[in-house]
Amino acid sequence: MMENGLNWRNRELRQHVKVVDGLEAPTLVLSNATYLNVYTKQWLEANIWIFDERIVYVGAKLPDDLANIEVVDCTGKYLVPGYIEPHSHPFQLSNPEDIALHAAKFGTTTLINDNLTWNFLLDKKKAFSILDEFRKLPVSMYWWARFDSQTALQDEEQYFNTPDVLSWLSHPSVVQGGELTGWPSLLDGNDRLLYWIQEAKRLGKPVEGHLPGASVKTLTKMKLLGVSADHESMTGEEVMNRLQMGYSVGLRYSSIRPDLPKLIEEILEAGLESFDNLTMTMDGPPPEFMKDGIMNVCLEIAIEKGIPLEEAYRMASYNAARHLHLDEQIGSIAPGRIAHINILKEKSNPHPESVLAKGQWVVKNSEHQVYESIIDWKQFNIGPMEFDWHLDEGDLQFSAPVGMEMVNNVIVKPYTIDTDISVEDLSATNGDQFLLLLDKKGKWRVNTAIRGFAPKLGALASTFSASGDLIFIGKNKKDILLSWKRLKEIGGGIVLVHEGKVLVEIPLDLGGTMSEIKIDTLISKERKLKEYLKGFGYVFNDPVYSLLFLSAIHLPFIRVTQQGLMDVKNREILFPATMR
Ligand SMILES: [Fe+2]
Numbered sequence: 001m002m003e004n005g006l007n008w009r010n011r012e013l014r015q016h017v018k019v020v021d022g023l024e025a026p027t028l029v030l031s032n033a034t035y036l037n038v039y040t041k042q043w044l045e046a047n048i049w050i051f052d053e054r055i056v057y058v059g060a061k062l063p064d065d066l067a068n069i070e071v072v073d074c075t076g077k078y079l080v081p082g083y084i085e086p087h088s089h090p091f092q093l094s095n096p097e098d099i100a101l102h103a104a105k106f107g108t109t110t111l112i113n114d115n116l117t118w119n120f121l122l123d124k125k126k127a128f129s130i131l132d133e134f135r136k137l138p139v140s141m142y143w144w145a146r147f148d149s150q151t152a153l154q155d156e157e158q159y160f161n162t163p164d165v166l167s168w169l170s171h172p173s174v175v176q177g178g179e180l181t182g183w184p185s186l187l188d189g190n191d192r193l194l195y196w197i198q199e200a201k202r203l204g205k206p207v208e209g210h211l212p213g214a215s216v217k218t219l220t221k222m223k224l225l226g227v228s229a230d231h232e233s234m235t236g237e238e239v240m241n242r243l244q245m246g247y248s249v250g251l252r253y254s255s256i257r258p259d260l261p262k263l264i265e266e267i268l269e270a271g272l273e274s275f276d277n278l279t280m281t282m283d284g285p286p287p288e289f290m291k292d293g294i295m296n297v298c299l300e301i302a303i304e305k306g307i308p309l310e311e312a313y314r315m316a317s318y319n320a321a322r323h324l325h326l327d328e329q330i331g332s333i334a335p336g337r338i339a340h341i342n343i344l345k346e347k348s349n350p351h352p353e354s355v356l357a358k359g360q361w362v363v364k365n366s367e368h369q370v371y372e373s374i375i376d377w378k379q380f381n382i383g384p385m386e387f388d389w390h391l392d393e394g395d396l397q398f399s400a401p402v403g404m405e406m407v408n409n410v411i412v413k414p415y416t417i418d419t420d421i422s423v424e425d426l427s428a429t430n431g432d433q434f435l436l437l438l439d440k441k442g443k444w445r446v447n448t449a450i451r452g453f454a455p456k457l458g459a460l461a462s463t464f465s466a467s468g469d470l471i472f473i474g475k476n477k478k479d480i481l482l483s484w485k486r487l488k489e490i491g492g493g494i495v496l497v498h499e500g501k502v503l504v505e506i507p508l509d510l511g512g513t514m515s516e517i518k519i520d521t522l523i524s525k526e527r528k529l530k531e532y533l534k535g536f537g538y539v540f541n542d543p544v545y546s547l548l549f550l551s552a553i554h555l556p557f558i559r560v561t562q563q564g565l566m567d568v569k570n571r572e573i574l575f576p577a578t579m580r
Helices: 010-020 096-105 116-121 124-134 162-170 183-187 191-202 216-224 236-244 260-269 295-304 309-315 318-323 477-490 519-535 543-549
Strands: 028-037 042-051 054-059 070-073 078-081 083-088 108-113 140-145 174-177 248-252 278-281 341-344 354-357 360-364 402-406 412-416 432-438 444-451 459-462 470-474 493-498 501-507 558-561 564-567 572-576
Touching: 010 042, 010 054, 028 341, 083 278, 083 295, 083 318, 096 108, 096 124, 096 354, 096 360, 096 519, 108 318, 108 354, 116 124, 124 140, 124 162, 140 162, 162 174, 162 191, 174 191, 183 191, 183 216, 216 236, 236 248, 236 260, 248 260, 260 295, 278 295, 278 309, 278 318, 295 309, 309 318, 402 432, 402 558, 412 558, 432 477, 432 558, 444 558, 444 564, 459 477, 470 477, 477 493, 477 501, 493 519, 501 519, 519 543
Parallel strands: 028 070, 028 078, 083 108, 108 140, 140 174, 248 278, 402 444
Antiparallel strands: 028 042, 042 054, 078 341, 341 354, 354 360, 402 412, 432 444, 432 470, 459 470, 459 493, 493 501, 558 564, 564 572
């Protein structure tokens, strides 16, 4: 069994050569194809021979004997490499297996994935064995090695220590370090972080930055310290600055930062003619944003905004592969590569009619092929959350002087709580709601208030959070207690309660952050959740990310964390967590 294309056995390699010599038959031939050669940027005519999961020949010849070979005539069609999503967080309500198979239906056959959730849910041995399972999917699944949790944990060292980080970096399915949300500490002199970056580079693996709003000076310093790529540009000028310094730049089209159209307009206006160091990413949005696919959607925008076709397809495939030193395995239609191929009706229509992933049909003539789930979550002890403790009235004591006020989906600023929040119900106040972050093991809690979430809502309970702890938001304590009761019954998820009634729930039966429910059902549940929240006064568009990032210290200005309420810029705890 190949390891993401890195190590076919000698016997298999000899067999592939025999196919070219006509001594063995290919398993599939795509005949009369017009394909994009990403190396010469030309559309060429060829017959493409595939043996199991590998492309073995691209050229004018056909096998002498076509009997017993699947031959698909591609006359009039256009073939491009399977698309690569270079920056995926495949844990937002759905799970990585479902997301991968969903992505593949739309032509994205490789995902480069965040490993953070494995850090929280699994020990290293189990995590590496789940990576092995993911190699069996038709989609190529590669992973990052994170250097920090992007929140303030009470025991960060347990998750991020040198031996563990180094073994993650050395793993063959891990292709980059980062994303580096903890870069302020790197600039402040964190030499351990610098050591990890250098080790990643020594292993030939690039380091993904996370540098929103960084000045030219900061970008320069981060380059000196070894950061290779960044996907946080919000203007064309920021893209150009990064390109000029030799960064690989991800143009983002995410639920909270759908900047791609504007970025393309601005880089074209700035006269950019070389697109070799550009990629595109959806940056791990919740399911609804991916309903029509991933890179095919980005490609449609890129093409519509005037990126030359050959360059657009390279941005969605080869450029990412080359940056990650995976170009001998994926990202092109050429001998030796894994057979990830999209068949298009028109050159300018990036939504494939057929998708081949590791030589298997995921979509054939617009028909999705049935694919059984192979990840056995129970084997990894990933299942519903169990709570051997209770939440009661005593935990709902609120007297904090400072609360959190939402500025947009994910930015939160501090505010002085000037109303009495020691009451049972906050309906009479100026939009304040109780906010409680509770340890998943029930050992500690942080009580404060929030403004601007969904001010009229009774209660929301969620195990979906940056650290896996529980979030409660609401104006009514009885509703909060009911939301807890229901959350406990379903073993984790997101539960919305109002005036004593459960209105909607999304069970997250895989560790409280992911669901086994199929992605199409999740999309409609997410939509329902948003509709209800909007009805209760939520004015932004991505509540899933609002919940995730309430504890995320890579964003301004104030966050509720395991350590307490934190002023992010000064890394100062305004008031600490209370032990229960
Ligand atoms: Fe990201």
